[in-house]
Amino acid sequence: MPQGMFKSRTLRRVAKRVPTGTSVIVYKQRKPRAHRCALTGEQLHGIPRRTPLHLAKLAKTKKRPQRPYGGVFGSRATRQLLKEEARETR
Amino acid sequence: MLYDIGTICVKIAGRDAGKTCVVIDTLDEQYVLIDGQTRRRKCNMLHLEPLNERLSIQKGATSEAVKKAFEAKGISCTLTTPKKAKPKPTKSAKQSVDASSTPTKKEKGKVSAKKA
Numbered sequence: 001m002p003q004g005m006f007k008s009r010t011l012r013r014v015a016k017r018v019p020t021g022t023s024v025i026v027y028k029q030r031k032p033r034a035h036r037c038a039l040t041g042e043q044l045h046g047i048p049r050r051t052p053l054h055l056a057k058l059a060k061t062k063k064r065p066q067r068p069y070g071g072v073f074g075s076r077a078t079r080q081l082l083k084e085e086a087r088e089t090r
Numbered sequence: 091m092l093y094d095i096g097t098i099c100v101k102i103a104g105r106d107a108g109k110t111c112v113v114i115d116t117l118d119e120q121y122v123l124i125d126g127q128t129r130r131r132k133c134n135m136l137h138l139e140p141l142n143e144r145l146s147i148q149k150g151a152t153s154e155a156v157k158k159a160f161e162a163k164g165i166s167c168t169l170t171t172p173k174k175a176k177p178k179p180t181k182s183a184k185q186s187v188d189a190s191s192t193p194t195k196k197e198k199g200k201v202s203a204k205k206a
């Protein structure tokens with residue numbers, strides 16, 4: 001019977017075979033879901049799926065793409081925005 | 091042609107996205123050479139949005155000439171120079187050490203014990 005704290009579904013269960021030959025359950029932390037574009041909802045690239053503890057240790061350039069609206073809007077949405085802005089100034 | 095020499099464009103892709111540039115040279119049907127607020131480089135025409143304005147520059151104009159032309163239009167540009175690779179430090183050959191001159195660990199231990 002697992003301990004109360006391990007019954008939580010915020011942990012994921014991984015079956016692992018030990019050297020003695022038996023299988024044990026190892027409880028691991030779940031990764032956060034991938035970030036999504038605020039306009040289109042598509043998955044964003046260049047943003048690691050890490051918990052805040054691990055993200056804080058990364059450099060700023062490793063957490064989002066170096067582009068306007070990087071980490072907020074996707075590349076497709078950003079291109080459309082910039083095109084519309086340029087056409088308004090024409 | 092839409093992307094003639096002197097056409098002012100806005101870059102819509104890459105890390106220079108949103109910046110104004112001018113077409114300096116047409117390389118083939120797909121690529122042009124750009125300069126201005128962006129880095130001086132080859133660029134795909136699909137990554138540019140042309141504006142109605144034009145600059146009077148020659149084919150293959152230098153970055154300084156492009157900067158002057160932009161400033162006449164009221165657009166500020168900074169001159170960027172490409173990074174120069176630093177020379178790698180060369181390792182000097184290690185000097186040969188005589189085995190008899192350096193004390194061994196046992197001898198070092200004996201000396202420290204005597205001092206104590």
